[in-house]
Amino acid sequence: MVYQHPAHRYANVSERARQPPALAISTVIFALRPDPGTGRPALWLPLVRRIREPFRGLWALPGGPLGAGESLQEAAAGNLAQTTGLAPKYLEQLYAFGGTDRSPSPRVVSIVYWALVQPDEAALSREDDNVRWFPAAMVGELAFDHNEIVEYALWRLRNRMEYGSIAYAFLGDTFTLAQLREVYEAVLGRELEPANFRRQLRAAADIEATDQYLQGGRHRPPRLYRYTGALLTGQPETPADPPARTNPATEH
Numbered sequence: 303m304v305y306q307h308p309a310h311r312y313a314n315v316s317e318r319a320r321q322p323p324a325l326a327i328s329t330v331i332f333a334l335r336p337d338p339g340t341g342r343p344a345l346w347l348p349l350v351r352r353i354r355e356p357f358r359g360l361w362a363l364p365g366g367p368l369g370a371g372e373s374l375q376e377a378a379a380g381n382l383a384q385t386t387g388l389a390p391k392y393l394e395q396l397y398a399f400g401g402t403d404r405s406p407s408p409r410v411v412s413i414v415y416w417a418l419v420q421p422d423e424a425a426l427s428r429e430d431d432n433v434r435w436f437p438a439a440m441v442g443e444l445a446f447d448h449n450e451i452v453e454y455a456l457w458r459l460r461n462r463m464e465y466g467s468i469a470y471a472f473l474g475d476t477f478t479l480a481q482l483r484e485v486y487e488a489v490l491g492r493e494l495e496p497a498n499f500r501r502q503l504r505a506a507a508d509i510e511a512t513d514q515y516l517q518g519g520r521h522r523p524p525r526l527y528r529y530t531g532a533l534l535t536g537q538p539e540t541p542a543d544p545p546a547r548t549n550p551a552t553e554h
Contacts, residue, residue, distance in 0.1 A: 323400070323409040327377040328365035328448070330396065330455040331388065331417045333424035334472050334488055335435065343488045344437055346424075347452070348386050349444070351432040356406045357445035361436070363452070365412065378415040387428035390417040392471040392533070396455060404447045416455050418471035439491075463489050467508065467531050476526040478516050479503055507531075 330347060337344040349361040364385040368377050374395065382388045393415055400411035419427075429435065436442075441452055462468040469485045483499045503509055508531030515523035 321408040323411045325368040326365055326410050326412045327368055327374065327381055327415065328363045328399075328412045328451065329378050329382055329393075329415045329417055330363060330452060331382065331386065331390065331419055332438065332455070332459065332472075333419035333435075334421060334485065335424065337437070343484045345439070345456075345488050346435045347438050347441070348388075348427060348429075348433060348435050349441065350385050351434075352445050353432060360443065360445040361434075361441070362445040363414075363448045368413070374413050374415075378413075378417075382417065385428075386433060387426065388417070388419065388423060390419045390423055392418040396458065397451075399447060399451060401447065410446075412451075414451055414455070416459075418468065420472060420474055422474065460490055467529065467533055470529040470531075470533055473529075476512060476514060476528050478524040478526060480524060482527070503527075 332345055332347055334343040335346040336342065348364065350364050352358050352360055352362050364381055366377070366381045366384075368374070372380070375393070378393060378395075379389065382390070382393075394417075396414045396416045398411065398413050400409075402409060404410065404412075424435075427433075427435070438452065438456060441449065443449065444452070459468065463486060469482060469489070472485045473481060479500050480496070482503065483494055483496065486499070487493055508529055509527050510530055512526045512528055514526040516526055517523050
């Protein structure tokens with residue numbers, strides 16, 4: 303065997319492997335908007351069209367590099383404000399994505415946040431040729447591994463809906479039980495039986511009825527309710543394994 307000096311062995315390593323990973327912040331922003339076909343609330347998210355390589359012309363999640371003087375939370379909030387004009391009240395760290403082949407050189411590790419936006423907040427978002435809202439189930443092919451990130455965020459959101467208070471992040475200070483049910487149906491992707499839903503929610507400890515009613519309808523105005531529990535934001539999400547993939551060979 304011919305001896306090879308360590309310097310020569312190092313020279314055979316690719317330039318990509320020798321470069322330290324770059325750090326970036328990406329954000330998945332969920333809001334409820336009317337479905338164009340049914341008019342019922344559906345889950346939407348804004349995407350940004352890439353105007354440079356790699357993946358020029360493809361849509362991607364809002365994000366950017368992590369500045370040297372920024373905290374993760376500051377970087378996530380700053381990127382959202384710059385690209386969409388949004389300043390959501392609910393912004394939480396979701397997960398870190400650092401696959402070695404998720405980006406062309408150099409390697410990029412993305413700290414992903416998710417934001418849940420109330421209707422009045424979503425209405426203030428900026429849209430143009432390079433910033434557009436898409437139905438969460440119809441985002442098409444995205445840049446990098448952002449399809450995987452969206453899929454993971456949807457899975458985590460649906461999982462949290464089953465046991466947590468996260469549904470209230472989509473609503474204002476007061477809401478009807480029908481509006482709350484629409485949040486659950488939009489996120490879970492299935493209809494819920496109204497009577498059972500009302501019975502379960504009225505028994506919940508953190509929901510209280512107000513003496514106010516929603517006005518403007520042709521029928522008897524429904525009562526408004528208020529969520530009284532804690533809606534924690536800004537805290538890292540408890541790590542969890544992503545759902546099993548049906549076709550791992552197509553992942554990046």
